[in-house]
Amino acid sequence: MPIDALLFDKDGTLFDFADTWGAFGRNMLLRLSDGDHDRARVLGRVIGFDLDQVTYSEDSIVIAGTVEEVAETLAPHLAEMPRDALIDLLNAESASAPQAQAVPLTPFLDGLREAGLKLGVATNDGEAPALEHLASAGIRDHFDFVAGYDSGHGFKPGPGQLLAFAAHVNLPPERVAMVGDSLHDLQAGRAAGMTTIGVLTGLAPAEVLQPMADVVLPNIGHIPEWLTRN
Incomplete structure (x- = not known):
C-alpha cells in the first residue's frame, strides 16, 4: 500500500542526537551535583554518559528512555531530591537544550x-x-x-x-x-x-x-x- x-x-x-544531547547531559549532571565534577562523573556512569568525553554509551537510558525512566535510574543516587523535583529539573534542562x-x-x-x-x-x-x-x-x-x-x-x-x-x-x-x-x-x-x-x-x-x-x-x-x- x-x-x-x-x-x-x-x-x-x-x-x-550527539550534537543536541551531549551538552544537555553535561549541564544536567553538573546541576544535579552542584558543580562537583567527581560526583557528576559518578552520576554520568549511572545513565551511560561520559562527562569528560561528553558522549553516551549505546545502551544509555537517555537514548530511548522516558524522563521518568531516567529519573528512576538516578533517584537512588540522589536521595536528597524528591522524585517530582528531579523530573521537573530533567524536563527543564531538556526543554532548554539547543537542537541540532x-x-x-x-x-x-x-x-x-x-x-x-x-x-x-x-x-x-x-x-x-x-x-x-x-x-x-x-x-x-x-x-x-x-x-x-x-x-x-x-x-x-x-x-x-x-x-x-x-x-x-x-x-x-x-x-x-x-x-x-x-x-x-x-x-x-x-x-x-x-x-x-x-x-x-x-x-x-x-x-x-x-x-x-x-x-x-x-x-x-x-x-x-x-x-x-x-
Missing part, C-alpha cells in the same frame, strides 16, 4: 507536506519539551500530531502513540511509516503494523537497526527519494 503519512521520532531523528537539526528541517518538511503527506512526532521525551523543541526550530506547525510519553498514549516500544497518530489522520497503520534512530522506534512501528525506516543520526549503528527496519537511511533527508523509488 502507498505511504500517506510519516511519524517521526524526535531525538536522533529530526535532531542529531539533522537536515534543514523547514524545506524538508515543506516538501513532504506539498507532496500530500500527513506528518507527526512520537517521542519518549515529555510533550511540553517536545513542543518547545519543535517551536524553537520553527517547525511546530508542520505537524498534524505531536505526542510525548506523557500524552496519554503510552510510550515506545509500545505502539500506542503510533496508533493514536494513525487514528488522528484517519489512515490505516499500514499506510504510515515510523521513522526513528533506535530499536524502540522500530519495534513500536512493527507492533503497530507500520513500515519502519531507520536513520543513522542517533547512536545505533545500521547493523543494530536492520533487523527491525524495512530500510536504513543515513538521515531523514533521504526519505523523499526512497518513497519515490518504492
Whole structure:
C-alpha cells in the first residue's frame, strides 16, 4: 500500500542526537551535583554518559528512555531530591537544550507536506519539551500530531502513540511509516503494523537497526527519494 503519512521520532531523528544531547547531559549532571565534577562523573556512569568525553554509551537510558525512566535510574543516587523535583529539573534542562537539526528541517518538511503527506512526532521525551523543541526550530506547525510519553498514549516500544497518530489522520497503520534512530522506534512501528525506516543520526549503528527496519537511511533527508523509488 502507498505511504500517506510519516511519524517521526524526535531525538536522533529530526535532531542529531550527539550534537543536541551531549551538552544537555553535561549541564544536567553538573546541576544535579552542584558543580562537583567527581560526583557528576559518578552520576554520568549511572545513565551511560561520559562527562569528560561528553558522549553516551549505546545502551544509555537517555537514548530511548522516558524522563521518568531516567529519573528512576538516578533517584537512588540522589536521595536528597524528591522524585517530582528531579523530573521537573530533567524536563527543564531538556526543554532548554539547543537542537541540532539533522537536515534543514523547514524545506524538508515543506516538501513532504506539498507532496500530500500527513506528518507527526512520537517521542519518549515529555510533550511540553517536545513542543518547545519543535517551536524553537520553527517547525511546530508542520505537524498534524505531536505526542510525548506523557500524552496519554503510552510510550515506545509500545505502539500506542503510533496508533493514536494513525487514528488522528484517519489512515490505516499500514499506510504510515515510523521513522526513528533506535530499536524502540522500530519495534513500536512493527507492533503497530507500520513500515519502519531507520536513520543513522542517533547512536545505533545500521547493523543494530536492520533487523527491525524495512530500510536504513543515513538521515531523514533521504526519505523523499526512497518513497519515490518504492
